[in-house]
Amino acid sequence: MDYLGDLQAFLPGIITAVAGLAVITIEALKSGHKSAYWVTSFSLIVALFFGIQSLGTPLQEAFSGMLVHGGIAAFGNVIILLGTLFCVFLSNDYLEGIDHNYNEVYGMILFATSGMICLAGANDLISLFLGLETMSICLYVMAGLIKNEKQGAEGALKYFLLGAFSTGFLLYGAALLYGATGTTSIPGIGAAASSDLLFLAGAALLLIGFLFKVSAVPFHMWTPDVYQATPTTLTAYMATASKAATFMAMILVLSRALPSVEGLDWQAVLSVVAIITMIFGNIIALVQDNIKRMLAYSSIAHAGYALVGLSAATPEGYSAVAFYLFAYTIMNVGAFGVVAYYERNKGLDFSDVNNLAGLGFKKPMMGVMMSLFLFSLAGIPPFVGFVGKYYVFAAAINANMVPLAIVGVLASAASVYYYLRVMVYLYFREAHKETEMIDASFLYKGALVILALLTVYYGIEPILPFGGLMELITGF
Amino acid sequence: MNPAILEIGPLAIPVWAIVLGVGMISYLNSAAILVYAERRIAAFIQNRVGPNRVGPFGLLQPLADVLKLLLKEDVTPTHGYKKLHAIAPMIPVITALLSVAVIPFGAGLYVTDINAAVLYLLAVASLGVYGVTLAGWASNSKYSLLGGLRAAAQMISYELPMGMAVASVILMTGSLSLVDIAESQSMWWNFFVNPLGAVIFIICAFAESNRTPFDLVEAEQELVGGFHTEYSSMKFGMFFLAEYMHVFIGSILITTFFFGSYHLPFADLYIPADMNIWLKGILDVSVFTLKVCFWCFVFIWVRWTIPRFKYNQVMKLGWARLLPLSIINFMVIATIMYFTN
Amino acid sequence: MLDSYFPILILAGIAIVLALLLMTLSRILGPYRPNKHKLNPYESGMDPVGEARERYSISFYLVAMEFIVFDLEVVFIYPWAVRYLDLGLGTFISMMVFITILLIGLLYTLKKGTLDWDLKTNKI
């Protein structure tokens, strides 16, 4: 075995895992020591550096076929690490503000990231399963972080029970696929694919497991409660990095393990799920007063848009999904970051949209930032959200799935209402009570500004003359 | 299953059946003998006489004990779960008996040789935890429940260093079969090459049997009788039986893993390979029995000389000392073995 | 292969029968004259106070949790211990890494008061 090559292939994952262990050791020896946070940020930056460096290398196998690296998997790593890095920046201040700044949280984030990297590059059902579970278990813990209040533990229990339930389905699916083909390797399954019922049942159960993890509609019921119960910046982490990792794994599985065999029409299934998800997510989001629940339903809807790209099942569609995940990660982390800032202020419950009234002018920078991210989430040009949606719908149309694209565009248009509603409250309503607003720290603001810049930059990048990100992705 | 067949005249009896029968009888009798031995030795240590009324030298005392237990009233406390209360004492006896299957008593004298015998022993031992936990739960008494939980926590805590100590033996044998482990000690006993592992294993065997200095479960001053406070009659007798069977098994395992099983020290040097099979069998079994008797004696000796620990001391010893120590011992031996081969 | 497990089956059968036998013997031979005070749970001669099934320190849970982890470690170590001499340096190092990671977890839990039965944070 080529151990050095394997280490290099999984380098970002190894760096995060080792950093996680270091954080745990620091916490064990010196409880509450600040260095844990710096170790976390530094390791994530280093891992991101290596991740970016491996962009553009061809897709290769490592760890005797357990893992792929390079290609689209490398891009997945970059998205995950980017999302994680910004979440960590935002978390430090936010958790300090709500008195929950435990070092273990960083350890959990790092372990989860390591699991995500394993998941996003999984080339075997076993490594896929372990990566997914490492990620999920850390997320269950994060959901239960605020445990001295009822809500936190409830959210965690709900997330956990349903998550474990869906794990059963995913595992059963994997078992049946193994039974039908005699191998657990994803390309091996693709090569031995047949249209017998065992294979189809396995594929169906595996998809159910995946759809649960990305909170597509029939399997979404945990999302709003969990997102509401979790500390906001960690919600951002849950909503972006974990979804990105799961979608990346889905891309790898769908494109390589489930080729178009007769009788297995997962494209149709996925497009139906995508339609329901988009419609349902957007409609429920319209009536939400709690801004975190609103963002939760919006993230369900966004999973629907990404599923549109997946159901196109073309290389173009897969690259569109990858780009969409990138776009979604930066704008959603940003949006949650601003919400977290508002929420930290005591006096009023700022997760209620009514209480945001008039805050836009009071803290102009945060107001602008919030509007920018929400515009982007709504898919209004010239922000990155628009570009992402454009690619996804274009891929659907090119794959002769015009109705799907139309539903997507309509749903997206409907979503403008609830995003704008927040802005209306921010700018066009009178504040009913004067409250003191704290100042965000320099790092917090800096992270949000960088996210905003990225949102704008990648929104206009496709029309810039030099090579864009999308060309890079399609090159894989 | 041991393939060997013993032919006595017209009869052809498979060896495994004989070993099984003899092994089981000696397991069951061991308890009776140990009860008597314990009383006599305790009396000797404490400068008393001990039981000497029933039969010559009080030898029939265990029989009288059993008879007494059988004739006592069987009481289940109110609000206790009757069925669980009855099932609980059976579990430790059954699990104790199950371990007889994989132990070699002499060259070729074993019931069966399975591939994962060591893990089988650990698995069977880990099932024994249910007996004490359920006994505590079903009794509906504060002392019982706390005693049961304590006993269970203590048993699982000491299973780990035990497992790691055995792992360091497996490093040298390269097999999980007890027959192979016994056979590999014909020259060097494992105690000579791995003394730290042996010491850890012995301490864990003491703790697993829940006897002084580790008898926190029934620390009389705190918990009355521990998990069997509410037990009487033969139900209590079965816990009693299981305790002595655990002492016996502990001695057997110490002997098998670390003290050469049925081999004399450096047996290869002076035991001829072509020894008469009957002679060899008798030699093996008597060597084995002697070693086991010695370790049983040590168990009793320790019980009557060393005072009891505190509960948190016991747990700390298990988790913070023995477990890391056994793991480091394992790693060191693995490293030495790896780089000398 | 199944043959070698056959004696264990027999043994289990005998053990269960034996245990049941002892149980029934005492049922038959012993007297049975229950009364209210005899059936009360023991509490040093007093009438029992409160519920027996109280709630205790979660240290019991924490110990069992660490036990699971190291039980799995043992399970993963045994096949390695059987084969490691034939498998090369990479395998050797990877097992050492595995053990070290779990030891860090153990260090953490011990430092956080797993074994401290009276710790305030360990109350339910």
Add this chain to the structure above:
Amino acid sequence: MLEIDWFLGISAIMFSIGIIGVLIRRNAVVIFMCVELMLNAVNLTLVSFSSFHGNIDGQIFVFFALAVAAAEAVVGLAIIIAIFRNNLTVDVTEINLLRW
């Protein structure tokens, strides 16, 4: 002799019993035990396929599934303890969970 569909049949029935248990029981601990039952059923499927295909991958998969089940048990029961501390119950209908 034994045929594979017998084993798969048992496994499927156990899996369904697990599903039904998750859906009808109200005690969070029991619901979790039903999930463990489901995982067990899957393990049986994996082992029987492994046995019939004659390769060990399925058994190794069970190994890791065991480890995952252990980790899930550890975290899940910790969450149940936390929720019990807040609500003094583990009845999911009283915690307003699982609104289907």
Add this chain to the structure above:
Amino acid sequence: MIVYLFILLAVLAIGSALAMVINKNVVNSALFLVINMVSLAGIYLLLNAQFLAVIQILVYAGAIMVLFLFVIMLLNVEDEEKLFDKFRVKYFLAFILGAAVVGQIFYSIAGVTDMLPEISSNMAEIGTVEEAGDVLYTKYLLPFEMTAILLTAAVVGALMVAQYKIKKG
């Protein structure tokens, strides 16, 4: 002989699974699950997976279920008074779903039984410790190390969730 053994174990497994689901008492449920796991270990033996059979007992019955029992006893979880007190849509849906899964899987299995091979003849060697050791640390190195991370994360996380944190400052 083997067939009778199989039937015995299968009945035991399914019966204990059912009993676990319909028993009101939580401790009894847990014990039925233990019985289920032990009988599954027996079925593994019939499939020649001897190493896994022992592991199943050691890890599931000997460790995981002990943890369950501990938690049940520590929390003193009460019985569910009414399990089937009145007809609920939920129960109906649950049975429909369960039956659907069974039916679907039976259907898929029935469709392929002819294509699947007989029990492999080299299986007796495959289920041993040595075979597992050969692949576990070479081919499956990455999942193996991930397991360590997973377990450590689980321990740290569980400790964090289970302990009552006293607020800082």
